[in-house]
Amino acid sequence: MQIVDGVPRVEAYAIDDLDDGTIALGLFGSYAVGAVRCEGARSWVLDGDAPEDDRLRLFRVYLQAGGEPRDQEIAAGSLRLRFSAQAGGEARTSNQLADVLQRSMLGEEAQLAEALAKDQGALTIVDGPLRLRSGSQRVVGYIKSIQSWYIGAREFALLEELAMGERTPLFRIPGGGEAGSRGRPDRYAWYMCLADLGPHVHPLGGIARLEAPGALDLDEAARLADQCALALPRLASSPVSDPRAPLNLPP
Template sequence: MGGERDTVYYGAFGTIAVGAVDVNRAIGTATYSHLTIRRILGFGGNQQAPLTCIPCPLGSTAELIYEPIEPTYDNTPQVRKSLIQNVMLKAEDRLAAELLAKEPETLVIRDGQLRWYDKPNAMLGYVKTMHKNYLPGDCAALLWKLEPGERTPIFCIGKEGDIRRRWSWYLRSGTSDVCPKRLGYHKLQGIVRLELYREAVLLDKAVEIADQSTYLIPQYASHPSRDPRAPQNLTPVGALERELGRRMGDRAVIERRLRSFFASLGVMS
């Protein structure tokens, strides 16, 4: 949070990390690629942030360099989270689009809902959390009946004429030996939703990808002994998150350096 005369501007220092896992099923390998770490600083109230370099104590030459990002007009406490999140989501989409353009025949799975920033493409959105039910009454009852590796029929999300319309389907991930009831999970544990832009993928191709997802997604489902978000969180995604977290640096150490920097300026954090 910063200030100018009688105006208070809300903002945030943040670190974002994006990357990909390249899975080669032919030879059974998975490797990290395009790992990028950025430290950013942004403000609300249309206040431009400065490039900020925070020196490391004890004479080290290492610095924490925070790049300014585009400010927003909103100037409320909530802007601190949205500033960082928006930059991260755009970076994820740019990377996914870049990978898809480079390897158009490769199935690119984006961890999360498809976001609209440029134009529709054939990436597959993978939604782990059910914030909204897109199926009405009787159709929604299918979700409780799905076994691991089974999916619902494909349905369409969006209004007629909207180029952001999506094909979508629900799928139960995981394996039959992991009993939700025995582990104390609810009956919708393992249900994920997948989506494709309708403008970019014809229905026949969408059906082909949906059928492919019924064996691909459960194959890479995480296990509850290793991941509390199992089986929805994919094993390659969990491994990527841990690697990116390691490269971002120790949160407690970075927070101490920020507080020390604020104190040197006579600013309360």
């Protein structure tokens, strides 16, 4: 099994003078994207031997709301950090620039997951909802923070009955094709219980939603769901060491 994740960071906000005498908001940001391979009791960060096969990637970008952004170079002690210019699109506020940074990271996560999924012998999991460019890969999206449930009251009641390692039947989340809602195609989805947290925690505290590409046939999607039900509970984090337990996976 291989798990893809990333982390963004806003380094600093900026104001840049434009050639027409106006100003534009800017953001210095960085993000890292990588993958961890898990086999038995072992886990390690994937890092290719050749630069073109590098699985651990670090990006520094300078985002700007308006105008023509330029590459920036910042002195940091004896080092000089280079931030590649990236247009902020329709962003006009600092928060919107931070959203652009987040989306850039998510795009790199999707690219890495697609590359790793070429290994058909390994289950590939990417943090968050699926954002694949192609819908045929054996990649599973892992959603810890659930904002939309996509199921009715009768199905929702089933979630509180799940024991550790159990999952719901699959259901389908329509996306309307590549040009549909949020630009994502249809996905299969299901809920599973990673851990029994006891009577002092809400029953949904150990529930995660998972997604598989809607282009897969139903039997293949069900096999992926069963693999996740077997593999993920043993990776559940402990509340002793992680406030986001059990859904935050230690690897």
